[in-house]
Amino acid sequence: MSYRILVVDDDENLLKSLNKILSLQHYSVDAISNPMQVEKLLERNQYHSVLLDVKMPGINGLELLKIIMQKSILTPVIMVSGQSNIEIAMRAIKEGAYDFVEKPIDPDRLLIVLKHALQHQELVEAREKITQELLKNFKMVGKSVALRNISDTIEKIAKTNIKVLITGESGTGKELVAKAIHYNSNRQTKRLSEINCAAIPRDLLENELFGHKKGAFSGAISDYDGQFLETNGGTLFLDEIGDMDIHLQAKLLRVLEENEVNVIGDTTPKKVDVRIISATNKDIEQLIKSGKLRKDLMFRLNGIRIHIPPLRERKEDILPLAYHFLNKFNDSHNRQILKINRQAESYLLNYNWPGNVRELMSVMERLVVFIKGNEITIEDIHRVFNNMNISPTAYSDVIPNLENKLADLRTAHEIFEKNYILEVLEQTDWKKSEAAQILGIDRTNLYKKMRKHGII
Ligand SMILES: Nc1ncnc2c1ncn2[C@@H]1O[C@H](COP(=O)(O)OP(=O)(O)O)[C@@H](O)[C@H]1O
Ligand SMILES: [Mg+2]
Incomplete structure (x- = not known):
């Protein structure tokens, strides 16, 4: 693919030589000396980068930079500046320009700056696409009052650290809610770990959650960071919490109260910052009544309850x-x-x-x-x-x-x-x-x- 570059400079000679330098590298170039045409061109074409003179008659480079950034927010702008205008170029960078090159133009430096700008632009675009895809994947579809309330709640609480307890039958979207909360929170770049408490036997689960020191038990041949340490800064989704062994629940409660984990075989607890989202498809009150879920743990987990009604x-x-x-x-x-x-x-x-x-x-x-x-x-x-x-x-x-x-x-x-x-x-x-x-x-x-x- 050939990159398309817009070059704006009132100096016709410079324009010609910039055009030549870039075209020789197989960039596709639109070179204009009239800054008033920039807006129209940006509407018509998609540019991968813009080279912009700092000082031109009629409009100043900073104003034009603003217009370009409004029209095409992701396009990197490289300022071209004479010695006497370096200060304006620096200001432009503060305002969002990608970089600047000085006149007289050193072709090698220009090409390097441009290459970096294009690479940067591709990364930014890729990240933007991934974020959009992610958010699309975690969108809750539906128009029932119940679902709209759930979406509103997610939006309200995602950026807080409140613990969330999600209830609902199997297949109603509990895991999706947990993901939606994590990926809309400030923890989105950190880990979201999921543990299904029903699927892992008690001893293994304890080890998985809290980790162990080398030699803590026979078979512990090296240190192992449990999910609490691994997920530090992120979100831990504890699925099927009602199936967690009752003694293990006491240990979990301690972690939640102290924000510290006791790694198995270690005497000093370690500070952790993990947001807990838990879920169950069972009836919470019933679980407590039958002694399967500790009431004090439930209160800890239940910063806010999100119940997803069955589809019917x-x-x-x-x-x-x-x-x-x-x-x-x-x-x-x-x-x-x-x-x-x-x-x-x-x-x-x-x-x-x-x-x-x-x-x-x-x-x-x-x-x-x-x-x-x-x-x-x-x-x-x-x-x-x-x-x-x-x-x-x-x-x-x-x-x-x-x-x-x-x-x-x-x-x-x-x-x-x-x-x-x-x-x-x-x-x-x-x-x-x-x-x-x-x-x-x-x-x-x-x-x-x-x-x-x-x-x-
Ligand atoms: N409101 C919804 N909009 C879009 N997809 C949904 C919705 N609710 C559930 N799903 C999808 O249905 C499947 C089951 O949801 P899941 O969160 O795994 O349910 P649970 O954890 O309650 O068993 C997943 O693929 C999930 O993405
Ligand atoms: Mg599930």
């Missing part, structure tokens, strides 16, 4: 998430599936998603990979569900409940009616007259009810 209790999120995953998997599998048809949408909305967002995500991935047309239909969903061993009738709740409360009879009736109609439609492959016949109502009435229940 925030149905408004289902379709935004389905389309989000549709786009994502279209990209990663080179597919171009454009939409989910009405019936299929309605099916997704009414299924009860016991595996929550994780389940929706894998259903969408399979749909994107396996379907033939460019529109997802209910038959496609059936096929995928069959393939994943999901019972297609799992979507009708046996006992109608709303947000975990038993519904009144009228509401229960409505829920039952809707689910039953869906079930019959399912079984008749959405042939309305057949379904109407089974339900013992006429087609118009069936359509009316479907509309009422948001099925069409």
Whole structure:
């Protein structure tokens, strides 16, 4: 790729020689002597760097620098300055110029400064891209009130050091919330470590968290920094905290109270600065009642609680998430599936998603990979569900409940009616007259009810 450089200088002779120096190195050069044209050119073209004379008639280099930085914030600007204007060039650097070269121009020095500027620019752009990608990956998709509240909370607390306890069924997005907090915090350049307390046996977990000194126990052949030391300055995500051994919980509590770790086999505690985010898919109160979670530890961990409701209790999120995953998997599998048809949408909305967002995500991935047309239909969903061993009738709740409360009879009736109609439609492959016949109502009435229940 040839780099494109804009050169601005009112001295026509200098302009010519700069153009020659740069063109010989295969840079593509736009050289102008009228500073008033800069804005227009910046709008029209993308420059990798700008060489800017400090002093020109009509406008001063500092003002022009400001305009360039506004138009194209990431483009490095190199000031070109005569001896008498070095001071202005220094000021320009304070204002954001990348560097300066002195007149008379030494071509070697100019080329080195320019090369560095371009390298710097590439790094800045790459970092910017990565940050944007990261933040995009940790965006919580959904428009339910519950989800919006969660996003607001994340935004409010990310930059603080408050401890966060996240609760919610498996697959609701607990880990994603932990990542969103870390990558939106000032700790984002430090480590985010994750430990699943359910997956590691007690002794190993203790070692993993706190580390050991050489010789602390047989087999400890060298010093080992546990996660607390390794993660110093960063965030430690303790998943499935309810499964941590109760004695280990006492040790963890001590670390949290003192901000110090006792490395196994070491007599002097070590100071640490680690933000703790913990999570569980179990009922916290139940865990405490049954003696599985220490109450004092829970109070320590629970600086703020974020509860993520199951997907079936925030149905408004289902379709935004389905389309989000549709786009994502279209990209990663080179597919171009454009939409989910009405019936299929309605099916997704009414299924009860016991595996929550994780389940929706894998259903969408399979749909994107396996379907033939460019529109997802209910038959496609059936096929995928069959393939994943999901019972297609799992979507009708046996006992109608709303947000975990038993519904009144009228509401229960409505829920039952809707689910039953869906079930019959399912079984008749959405042939309305057949379904109407089974339900013992006429087609118009069936359509009316479907509309009422948001099925069409
Ligand atoms: N609101 C959301 N928007 C986008 N992706 C989500 C959302 N909630 C969950 N996910 C995705 O679903 C999957 C499961 O989420 P995860 O955080 O691992 O759940 P948990 O830790 O509660 O089991 C992950 O791939 C996650 O990125
Ligand atoms: Mg998880």
